Amino acid sequence: MYRATFDDSAPASIDPTKPSIARVYDAFLNGTDNYEADRAVVQGVLKAAPEARDLAVENRNFLIRACRFLAGHAGVTQYLDCGSGLPTAENVHQVVQRVDPDSRVVYVDNDPAVLAHGRALLEEHEGNDNTVFVAADIFEPETLLADDTVRSTLDWSKPIALLQLGTLHHYNAERTRTRKDVMRAYIDALPSGSYVAISHFLDPEDEYSATARKMEELFLHSMMGSGTFSTRAELQELFGGLDMVPPGLVRCADWWPDGPHLKELNAAQRSIAGGIARKA
Template structure:
């Protein structure tokens, strides 16, 4: 399903709606799923009414909110292409991979180097079912069921240890994940990322995207979206400032253009259209370990 690398097709989230009656037994249609809500924002069909309720609620406050998902996905694609083409990285740990859509991580990097290995991590039942079906014929990919906010346990997973060579550099991807962390106040998102970073081999890369409070005239839009996300049945979606997001990289060497709105990170061409408020409220960056 080829699409331009800089933009993904987005249609109305309520078109091609999936009926709750058709949901498999392992899907809980009474509670929204982060992966399915994201799918709904991208105009996918692997979501249910409870997920679409979240989308409609946030759209009432900020109609262009779906651009958060679009910008995040386009940033993932460009980041993977950069890592595959420019760094020599051939191993990827994609945390919170979500439901398969156009241009997944393994498709981008294996187009550059077919021997690239990708381990996806998620614990959403729908993601596990769809992902394993997609990957079953690709020997260089794997999908493991772990909580991405428990890095110590995840990093000891047998498949994570065996599929990736931990004596060689690895690219760690946390795309649109950390703003959904709702864990104990005694362990911050910075602490979680430190656990991952400390485990990475020398010369590895870390890529993060996250909801952003730009602390300018668009801050009000960011906080409107945050209020809707946090008070929805999903209950997560925190917007953070640039200094707060910079802490997630724990002092690593940032790759130019550093931490910027996702659409500004190595765009594929001139940006002729001015960004809307939502597009200014998600940031991304890539950094290298020493």
């Protein structure tokens, strides 16, 4: 698998001078699949908010717990992971196929680095015909949902888990439709009994709001140009009125944690929320 270390030359399909959302996220997780431009975004945010790395950590931990719930408790065997990002420890297919090896996972991303790494990961595990990668824009749901691989890999007469984890806060406000409209298109297409999982940067609307908005400002004015923090009410709208799984939309750290919090949550941990909802 290609590893994008600082002294490597980039593949022709990748511009190392422009930060990538997936590679910035990888840099926050102390990965090696990133370039100087990606690390510059991380360093800029960390200067103003040293705890900001926990945004990525809590998002990844929420992903793992959410997938364990969906596979182990909800019995879901089909997953559409939008904006899957660069492979790391405990990817969606590894979590859910540990519960049920026949679970089907469709990863979707349009970052060339993500697609190259993802396909290489699957080549290392030959025989996993239940996991595929699709190159598509996750903010164009009608096009994505009409993709031949998406249609053929997933059985659209049975429940599907739609994962939008750490993606919607990177939605470009200049697009002609709102995030709510994008999610409505996905939700309308999902079969009955399906689940929607979302994690998103949060404005906690308390004494930590100033730090959240400072991080937002740094993300938006970095070369990456995205990273919006929204209020809980704004995020709740993205679930389209579906029935929330307890405890509802909460800070990611508070969504069925693996154990009690042994110390106070920092500003970053209080500034990313997640939840899962079910379509009746």
